[in-house]
Amino acid sequence: MSHKNILRIVSSITLLLLLVGLVAKTKFKLFNFVSPTPKFSEIGLIKAVARVNKTEEQIAFANNQFGFELFNNVFNPERGQNVFISPTSIALALAMTYNGAEGETQKAMASTLHLDELSLQEINVSYQKLQQNWQKTDSPVQLSLANSLWAKEGVSFKHKFLKNNREYYSAQITNLDFANPGAKNIINSWVKKATQGKIKRIVDNLNPDNILLLINAIYFKGNWANQFDKNLTKSRSFYLSDNFSKPHPFMSQTGEYSYYENERFQAVSLPYEGDRLSMYIFLPNEESDLATFSQQLNLQNWQQWMKQFRPTEGGIKIPRFQLEYDVVLNPALTALGMGIVFEDKRADFSGMTSHSVLIDRIKHKTFVEVNEEGTEAAGVTSVGISTTSVNLAKPFEMIVNRPFFCAIGDDRTGTILFMGSILNPL
Numbered sequence: 382m383s384h385k386n387i388l389r390i391v392s393s394i395t396l397l398l399l400l401v402g403l404v405a406k407t408k409f410k411l412f413n414f415v416s417p418t419p420k421f422s423e424i425g426l427i428k429a430v431a432r433v434n435k436t437e438e439q440i441a442f443a444n445n446q447f448g449f450e451l452f453n454n455v456f457n458p459e460r461g462q463n464v465f466i467s468p469t470s471i472a473l474a475l476a477m478t479y480n481g482a483e484g485e486t487q488k489a490m491a492s493t494l495h496l497d498e499l500s501l502q503e504i505n506v507s508y509q510k511l512q513q514n515w516q517k518t519d520s521p522v523q524l525s526l527a528n529s530l531w532a533k534e535g536v537s538f539k540h541k542f543l544k545n546n547r548e549y550y551s552a553q554i555t556n557l558d559f560a561n562p563g564a565k566n567i568i569n570s571w572v573k574k575a576t577q578g579k580i581k582r583i584v585d586n587l588n589p590d591n592i593l594l595l596i597n598a599i600y601f602k603g604n605w606a607n608q609f610d611k612n613l614t615k616s617r618s619f620y621l622s623d624n625f626s627k628p629h630p631f632m633s634q635t636g637e638y639s640y641y642e643n644e645r646f647q648a649v650s651l652p653y654e655g656d657r658l659s660m661y662i663f664l665p666n667e668e669s670d671l672a673t674f675s676q677q678l679n680l681q682n683w684q685q686w687m688k689q690f691r692p693t694e695g696g697i698k699i700p701r702f703q704l705e706y707d708v709v710l711n712p713a714l715t716a717l718g719m720g721i722v723f724e725d726k727r728a729d730f731s732g733m734t735s736h737s738v739l740i741d742r743i744k745h746k747t748f749v750e751v752n753e754e755g756t757e758a759a760g761v762t763s764v765g766i767s768t769t770s771v772n773l774a775k776p777f778e779m780i781v782n783r784p785f786f787c788a789i790g791d792d793r794t795g796t797i798l799f800m801g802s803i804l805n806p807l
Contacts, residue, residue, distance in 0.1 A: 440507040441795040443495035444472045446680040448797050454713035456802050458672045465706045465747045465801030467599055467760030474597040474762035476508055477528060480545045481733025486721050493719040505549035511794060521654040522603030527575040528552040531568050531594040533559045542733045559587045576600050576759035579748040583763045593766035603653035604755035609634050611753045619700055620783040621805055629806055630701045632753055640693035640777060645669060649697060649779055650690055657793050663786040671784055671802060695777035702806030703750040710743040725769045741767040758799055
């Protein structure tokens, strides 16, 4: 089959976690589309929101909006690097930190996280309910979240700050001798356990000025509602660009899927067991590319897109992949208006401690594996506190044979947990 005849594909996953991957510009037609079933209305991420109260809905929307903005700051198609983040993990770590912010620092964090209209109490209670909701044991998928605070021995912290993190985020609070070389190993052991061994380390070194680390860890493992047949997995060309390709294993399947196509992209939803979580994959049309598509990623567009998916017969071919990603978020969060938290003499965390402190680094690590059985994903975020110093009449075919955008999210609450761009599946 010639390069020009290869179909373009988009596949996206919505799970309690939300991945997001992007697709680079190509020159081939992707899939054919069957007329939607009129009776099918809204899917997961929209109709689920009606089941939560207004404040929890605001939190879910705020997380998603923050996630898209952060993703667009981190993603740079010119670097040719896969990107995979967990907006939920990052938001939870920052929410714990927010409990110690005051004055202009608090305002800047609230604005960046889109929490301006909510009180601290409303934020804490809503995050508490969302975490409890996500970790219900009756789900066939495994989803766990863990929070921890690692405090330097001899440094005092405000009672309310510690109480809120313990009560609303179930945070494990531990005092450590940061001067002990083994302290980082204790923290990393907690991270490894919380992510089922998928992320083994978040702390490389503890600096003399470090007095506190706030960490969130999230782990997800779910099987597809309809698993792929391993016997149908074949090597195909994955196009890294218009002129370069590499052989890569592709999973194949046919059936009825939630599908959406417009003049800019094609998209499909693949549910996990239990039908609460799904993966969504988006592929820009041949006239577009990942950079252009990412500019359309915002809360308003996402909500409108989710309303347009319809059950449609078709076939999909998706690359099997596994990747690890890590990033320091200081530059991205500064670009989003939160730079004050990193500035000496300006950062105000007087609700956390009587010492003059700032955030020295926010580090984020993720892992994801997508195969015939399902998806396994994990994310860790650490916040380090330091002292100052078009429709066709035949079934569609989706072949994800080039860089793509994917997302994993919760269809019930509407929260996006992971998002990333897969430019080179490994």
